[in-house]
Amino acid sequence: MSNEFKTKFGFELMRQREVNLSSADAPEVIQLQVAEPSMTHCISCGSCAGTCTRAGSGVSFRKALLLIRRGLINEAYEMMESCVFCGKCRFVCPRGVNTRRVIYELYRLKKINHAI
Amino acid sequence: MQFNWFVLPFMAGMVFLMSVVVYKLIRWLYSFEGDDFHHIMKYLFSSRTLMAAKEIFMESLLHRKIFKINFKLGWMHMSFAFGWLLLIVIGKLETLTFTGDFTNPVWYAIFFRFFEPGAHSFFLSDVYAFLMDAILLMILVGLAMAMYKRFQSFSLGLKRATSHSLGDKWALTFIWMIFPLRFLAESVTAGLYGGGSFLTGGTGFLLSEIPHLQYLFYPLWWAYSLVLGAFFVFLPFSRYMHIPAEVILILFRNWGVKTDRLKAIEVEACSRCGICIDGCAMVPANRKGQAVYFLRQWREGNLTLDTAQNCLQCGSCQERCPVGIHLNDLRLDARKGFGNILPVKASDVSDIEGIKTDVIYFPGCVGRLSPSVNQSMMRLASLAGVNMNQLGNELELCCGRPLLLSGHVEEANLQVAKLEKAIKNSGAKTLVTSCPVCYNMFLKNYHLKIRVVHHSELIHQWITERRIKVQASGKRFVYHDPCELGRANGFFEMPREVLGSMGLVIQTAHEKEASLCCGGSLADFTLTNAERNETAVYAMDELTAKHPDYVVTACPMCKKSLKETQKGMVKDIAEVTCEMAIPYAHSEQLHLQKFIKSKLKSADEEIAVM
Numbered sequence: 001m002s003n004e005f006k007t008k009f010g011f012e013l014m015r016q017r018e019v020n021l022s023s024a025d026a027p028e029v030i031q032l033q034v035a036e037p038s039m040t041h042c043i044s045c046g047s048c049a050g051t052c053t054r055a056g057s058g059v060s061f062r063k064a065l066l067l068i069r070r071g072l073i074n075e076a077y078e079m080m081e082s083c084v085f086c087g088k089c090r091f092v093c094p095r096g097v098n099t100r101r102v103i104y105e106l107y108r109l110k111k112i113n114h115a116i
Numbered sequence: 117m118q119f120n121w122f123v124l125p126f127m128a129g130m131v132f133l134m135s136v137v138v139y140k141l142i143r144w145l146y147s148f149e150g151d152d153f154h155h156i157m158k159y160l161f162s163s164r165t166l167m168a169a170k171e172i173f174m175e176s177l178l179h180r181k182i183f184k185i186n187f188k189l190g191w192m193h194m195s196f197a198f199g200w201l202l203l204i205v206i207g208k209l210e211t212l213t214f215t216g217d218f219t220n221p222v223w224y225a226i227f228f229r230f231f232e233p234g235a236h237s238f239f240l241s242d243v244y245a246f247l248m249d250a251i252l253l254m255i256l257v258g259l260a261m262a263m264y265k266r267f268q269s270f271s272l273g274l275k276r277a278t279s280h281s282l283g284d285k286w287a288l289t290f291i292w293m294i295f296p297l298r299f300l301a302e303s304v305t306a307g308l309y310g311g312g313s314f315l316t317g318g319t320g321f322l323l324s325e326i327p328h329l330q331y332l333f334y335p336l337w338w339a340y341s342l343v344l345g346a347f348f349v350f351l352p353f354s355r356y357m358h359i360p361a362e363v364i365l366i367l368f369r370n371w372g373v374k375t376d377r378l379k380a381i382e383v384e385a386c387s388r389c390g391i392c393i394d395g396c397a398m399v400p401a402n403r404k405g406q407a408v409y410f411l412r413q414w415r416e417g418n419l420t421l422d423t424a425q426n427c428l429q430c431g432s433c434q435e436r437c438p439v440g441i442h443l444n445d446l447r448l449d450a451r452k453g454f455g456n457i458l459p460v461k462a463s464d465v466s467d468i469e470g471i472k473t474d475v476i477y478f479p480g481c482v483g484r485l486s487p488s489v490n491q492s493m494m495r496l497a498s499l500a501g502v503n504m505n506q507l508g509n510e511l512e513l514c515c516g517r518p519l520l521l522s523g524h525v526e527e528a529n530l531q532v533a534k535l536e537k538a539i540k541n542s543g544a545k546t547l548v549t550s551c552p553v554c555y556n557m558f559l560k561n562y563h564l565k566i567r568v569v570h571h572s573e574l575i576h577q578w579i580t581e582r583r584i585k586v587q588a589s590g591k592r593f594v595y596h597d598p599c600e601l602g603r604a605n606g607f608f609e610m611p612r613e614v615l616g617s618m619g620l621v622i623q624t625a626h627e628k629e630a631s632l633c634c635g636g637s638l639a640d641f642t643l644t645n646a647e648r649n650e651t652a653v654y655a656m657d658e659l660t661a662k663h664p665d666y667v668v669t670a671c672p673m674c675k676k677s678l679k680e681t682q683k684g685m686v687k688d689i690a691e692v693t694c695e696m697a698i699p700y701a702h703s704e705q706l707h708l709q710k711f712i713k714s715k716l717k718s719a720d721e722e723i724a725v726m
Contacts, residue, residue: 038644038645051484051485053481053514054514084481084514084518084519084531085518085519085521085522085638085641086481086482086518086638087481087482087518088481088482088484088485091482091485092485096645098643100638100641101641101642101643101644104522104641104642
């Protein structure tokens with residue numbers, strides 16, 4: 001919003017002072033959120049990690065999503081490298097996060113944008 | 117030699133079409149490999165060619181498969197395809213009888229009424245005139261049905277029609293104009309010079325009332341030739357390419373060319389009839405990318421990743437396709453074409469020891485999420501007296517199908533190798549799985565030398581062998597065919613027989629090959645939860661239309677997805693069987709007898725001691 005908000009009535013509207021936290025997010029995170037909005041529903045309960053087929057290989061969707069939220073996309077990507085897309089996490093998620101799509105979009109992002 | 121300048125557009129179109137078809141044929145042949153040519157040469161002069169000819173007659177001309185879907189729709193296609201061929205063949209025979217010379221020019225037979233106007237009497241001339249008119253009428257009726265269908269698709273049994281691209285609409289316009297113009301041209305000729313049978317003769321008689329009719333005569337024949345020529349020019353670039361491509365496809369298929377080398381032909385053999393759309397599982401969720409649009413994008417070279425991904429791989433389109441295009445394989449191929457985006461790490465195979473057992477039970481990934489099915493299976497096995505053990509609870513095992521579905525063959529093969537080793541180490545003779553996805557994978561991508569069964573098959577076997585006994589109840593069941601079990605493997609009757617021994621199996625509108633997708637498919641990565649739910653709700657509504665007690669399925673994915681819509685009603689076939697099984701049958705009965713005997717013995721001993 002523009003700082004100059006003088007109206008013809010002679011007074012000024014208050015400048016928006018709200019700190020937009022999401023503007024601090026890396027563009028990749030925004031991109032992921034746009035691609036799969038259900039990503040933001042996560043409450044980090046850990047059901048996904050608890051049922052994971054590849055848990056022994058260090059895969060944890062809960063941790064990966066936390067990493068994504070902190071902008072550590074590369075780390076999240078490395079964590080999900082052993083995922084086999086069995087879809088168990090999606091079935092058990094109490095918040096209806098479309099987990100497979102989040103992972104899929106994460107991979108796509110990595111492929112499109114090699115720099116991350 | 118009979119000639120008039122107006123035949124030139126027709127001939128130009130014809131020559132152009134022929135050269136394009138020959139060019140494409142050479143390109144297709146070029147893509148074949150050594151063993152394909154070996155097969156073609158081997159089967160060229162064998163009964164396979166006759167079988168191909170029969171198939172071409174039944175499918176390309178009579179459209180048997182479309183008749184099966186809807187009689188009116190089949191009639192429309194037949195009257196067009198078969199009618200046109202008859203028109204050409206009988207027209208040629210007519211000119212042959214008239215001139216006594218088979219080598220007359222191509223255009224002579226097509227424009228016979230122009231070159232020889234009026235009534236001629238030669239051998240069977242009246243019969244020929246009648247036949248030509250009757251066939252023209254048949255085509256015109258088919259055309260009227262086609263036009264009506266374009267605006268009211270449900271009238272011929274299709275809920276949705278394809279929305280065509282501009283090029284297809286042009287080609288469609290020309291094909292619509294061909295036969296009315298022929299009819300008019302022949303009628304005007306008959307009106308001016310006489311001749312013609314009941315249709316063209318009668319209309320000609322009516323038209324002869326119009327003054328200066330002769331001015332229409334030459335322009336109409338020109339228009340007929342122009343439209344024919346224009347259609348031939350448009351044909352190779354429009355959906356009508358399916359006419360030559362389907363014939364070529366059927367021939368090569370019968371001559372034993374490998375299916376994956378026929379892909380280029382299959383893409384062009386799609387007629388965009390839109391029969392696949394009505395069966396598509398993506399329709400309830402309102403998603404784009406049905407088989408017909410997917411193939412169109414592929415052909416036009418603007419295939420997007422989204423279209424390649426928008427598919428649940430339920431196989432309904434493949435089942436409905438009148439041309440028999442392998443749509444599932446094509447879709448997976450397209451996904452592969454977009455390259456690997458998953459860098460799945462190789463899993464370590466060396467550490468697998470596994471368990472030792474006779475029968476190994478593999479519930480699959482999602483199967484492990486429904487413990488009641490696994491417990492039911494274990495209980496049934498103990499009732500039947502079978503040594504069965506579950507595999508892979510602690511091992512990170514996946515059949516590899518989800519990776520294969522996303523187009524990652526190498527990564528999938530790593531999973532396959534790992535699981536294969538675990539199964540071999542167990543020393544089992546039989547592998548049971550409760551997951552149709554795994555079952556399909558075991559059959560098609562694994563090299564296991566042991567028997568692979570789906571759990572419903574095993575339950576069926578135990579019941580027929582009387583290893584377990586089930587009680588009949590008054591329950592009403594509806595069986596939902598999982599796509600990877602039914603359509604992919606033709607597995608329809610056994611689960612129904614099992615359920616039939618326990619209650620009444622009600623038939624539904626969407627059964628067996630026409631089964632609906634539950635939405636739980638692993639093949640689609642971009643499907644949102646709302647769309648998934650919509651698919652499941654639609655399937656559940658159709659399944660519960662006749663108010664059954666239970667909706668029974670044999671797939672953990674189907675069970676989970678359908679259960680989300682209506683809890684308590686959806687059950688796996690193992691759960692139902694376990695519920696209805698009579699306890700203490702066979703082994704448990706033996707156990708009980710032993711137990712009672714030992715108790716009696718000890719009681720006797722106690723008495724003896726006293």
